Amino acid sequence: MSFPAVPARDLLGNDRVLPGGFAGTRNVVIVAFEREHQALVDSWVPWLEARAGADPEFRFYEVPTLSRVWAPARRFIDGGMAATIRNPVVLERTLTVYGDRRRLTEPLGIDDLHTIWLFVVDSAGVVHAHVRGGQREASTQVLEAALDELRAAQS
Numbered sequence: 001m002s003f004p005a006v007p008a009r010d011l012l013g014n015d016r017v018l019p020g021g022f023a024g025t026r027n028v029v030i031v032a033f034e035r036e037h038q039a040l041v042d043s044w045v046p047w048l049e050a051r052a053g054a055d056p057e058f059r060f061y062e063v064p065t066l067s068r069v070w071a072p073a074r075r076f077i078d079g080g081m082a083a084t085i086r087n088p089v090v091l092e093r094t095l096t097v098y099g100d101r102r103r104l105t106e107p108l109g110i111d112d113l114h115t116i117w118l119f120v121v122d123s124a125g126v127v128h129a130h131v132r133g134g135q136r137e138a139s140t141q142v143l144e145a146a147l148d149e150l151r152a153a154q155s
Contacts, residue, residue, distance in 0.1 A: 004103055018063075019121055026147055027058070032063065037115070
């Protein structure tokens with residue numbers, strides 16, 4: 001499975017096309033669909049930040065995915081998120097995607113928009129593992145194993 005090519009914009013205002021816009025050779029991409037998902041995303045951040053501190057080639061991204069109905073309000077929505085966050089590191093790693101959500105859900109096999117999904121993605125856009133929901137030990141082990149295997153293969 002490959003991460004699909006979709007346009008995104010970080011909360012600093014820079015346009016990117018994913019997956020090429022992911023800077024790491026090893027990335028975890030968190031795809032969220034509802035504002036209420038932020039608590040689930042936040043449950044992963046300490047582990048992801050620790051992983052990033054131990055692996056200079058690792059990056060993680062939050063990808064809020066909003067339907068096309070919200071596209072006309074993008075400047076307002078993204079601006080509101082940026083004003084709340086204010087941390088440049090978090091602003092740069094938060095990549096909003098607006099439009100037909102099926103551009104992500106179908107290629108990635110996402111069948112539940114009521115939770116978040118996390119994907120281990122390499123620099124070529126290949127997906128090596130995925131989990132859903134807030135951080136749990138079993139999900140963490142899946143991501144850890146995939147990242148460790150990918151790191152070993154890239155060495």
